[in-house]
Amino acid sequence: MSIDIVSQKETAQGGIVPNKFAPHRASGGLVRSSIALSRMELLNFFRDRRSLVFVLLFPVLLLVIFAAIFTGTIEGEGVQVPLKQLFMAGITAAGVMSCAFQGLSINIVQERESGLIRRFARSPMPKAAYFIAKMVRVLVTTVVEVAILLAISIGFYGLPLPSSGQAWLTLAWVIPLGAAACALMGMAYAALIPSANSAAAIVTPVFMALQFISGVFLPFSAVPGWMQTIGSFFPLRWLAQGLRSVFLPEQLAVTEVAGSYELDRVALWLGVWVVAGLILTSMTFKWKGPKVK
Amino acid sequence: MSAEEAMPVRVRGLIKRYGERNVVDGIDLDIEPGKVFGFLGPNGAGKSTTIDILTGTRPRTAGEVSVLGQDPAHDKTSWRSRIGVVPQSTGTFSEVSVREILTVFASFYPQPLPVDQVISMVGLTEKSKAKTESLSGGQKRRLDVAIGVIGNPSLIFLDEPTTGLDPVARREAWELVRYFGERGTTTILTTHYLDEVQELADKAAVIAGGKIIAHGTLAELGRQGSHHTQVRFSLTGSLLGHPLPQLRGLPPLQPDAAGMVSFSTDTPSEAAYSVLSWARELGVREVPDFAVINPTLEDVYLALVAGSEQRNWEADQA
Secondary structure (H helix, E strand, O other): OOOOOOOOOEOOOOOEOOOOOOOOOOOOOHHHHHHHHHHHHHHHHHHOHHHHHHHHHHHHHHHHHHHHHOOOEEEOOOOEEEHHHHHHHHHHHHHHHHHHHHHHHHHHHHHHHHOHHHHHHOOOOOHHHHHHHHHHHHHHHHHHHHHHHHHHHHHHHOOOOOOOHHHHHHHHHHHHHHHHHHHHHHHHHHOOOOOHHHHHHHHHHHHHHHHHHOOOOOOHHHOOHHHHHHHOOOHHHHHHHHHHHHHOOHHHHHHOOOOOOOHHHHHHHHHHHHHHHHHHHHHHOOOOOOOOO | OOHHHHOOEEEEEEEEEEOOEEEEEEEEEEEOOOOEEEEEOOOOOOHHHHHHHHOOOOOOOEEEEEEOOEOHHHOOHHHHOOEEEEOOOOOOOOOOEHHHHHHHHHHOOOOOOOHHHHHHHOOOHHHOOOEHHHOOHHHHHHHHHHHHHOOOOOEEEEEOOOOOOOHHHHHHHHHHHHHHHHHOOEEEEEEOOHHHHHHHOOEEEEEEOOEEEEEEEHHHHHHOOOOOEEEEEEOOHHHOOOOOOOOOOOOOOOOOOOOEEEEEEOOHHHHHHHHHHHHHHOOOOOOOOOEEEOOOHHHHHHHHHHHHHHHHHHHHHO
16 A cells, blocks of 8 residues: 655755645545554554463463363263363353453553553544554454464364364354454443553453353353353353354254354344444543543 | 634633633633744643643633634544644553654654654654663653654644653753744643743743733743842942932832842833942942842743732632
């Protein structure tokens, strides 16, 4: 993409003649701004060791621990599957949420506090470019995270590759839709966080609790009914269920609460969260005001 | 010439109210094009609130504001492209380099300056590949300035550009302000340092307690307030034991305990002449410690601010 820099008249001192007239375009344009910001988001994420450890490595650690602890099997209609494979689907879902919800909401609060958001607001940056770049960040980091988790699960713990074209297709829509739902939930949630100091303390317990009641740390069917109901309001439960349908045999669907993987409901709930997150974010995201330093 | 070119910033009766208090209390400002305008006042005087309103980051309670011919409250993208703001404190992506962050900000503007040119302008060429986190305080400030001007603005707001800088970094920041002044970019410089205004600004306004208490060229500011020129001399040697001269419009002169006579006057030449002729009649051609002292801008500034605080205190009592 070409970036046109208007030629400047040089003055005797070698300086530049200042802009006396309004340019024809209002800003640098949404596409150009979004590309530049997305590139920056990715450089910033992958160069920051803290975010790499906190966001990417934590789910890997969980995976290794769970695989070592759970040695039993789970039975479906005529199949036996190692219990750890059940958790691998769940931990992959948690990995998506780690990148999309936890990583993003803390990142936004830090930018709000460091003055970066205020600085963007004072530039002609198209506002949408900021959110587009955040979604690019989330999607790319999620894909990397899922690839790492699956590589370990498949390479070291015998998780089978998705067995049908159908399963691959499901993987291809569940991951981005789940990431988008969690990211928008994270953006909206950032509005509730008072300061960067308290961000981890306000985000992590919620994420932890959701992992318990959404079928990540425990089989979802083992969670008490009322907790299942609460968990069902949030995207993680549906994301985990969608991923189980990808990696576990169809015969194991009987172990699900509804007796099937309910892919239609997975799509519906994740879609609802995308819409709800968009609405909540547009209502609560502040470019200026007392919390925006 | 359009109204916008004639007066890039025009403010009438600007008020910002928080609770019961007017933090900005009916100020008027006219800022001419191509000049460096100093906006001077103690902490908490209403400077930053005013700048926030002028840059569209805070709503106002009342008054008329026009910045580059637009109401900042409308916050149009095309208008944003033409103003540069260098805030007091800023953040950047911590993990990216000077050049990378400037490239991002350049992408937001329709006609940005070339990134490398801006980097060399602020003297960061050596650091262009360094991560922003590794920069020193002075270098970070220069990066802030670079980000503020990358869009080639017609109007620049510099909010306390030297607060917290060491003396060397401070001089460097001044060089930058001069650079933009010479370029003919209208620059609004907020500060609580008087020497900064003296050094850099063509015109200035002093704000205290939310009100503009003085404005004009620096020479005009120097003449404001109730401060007069001071004349003084020592009452020693042959001058002792004689009645002191009677000066027109002044109470009888009295030496202090150290034998120093001093008085304030609006007509220093006339007064000096009287004192020197009186001494010469007594046979003294060189009057010991004789001096005519003009008030410094600092004296004027401190007197103005103190006067404003006094008036506010009296108003609160009443």
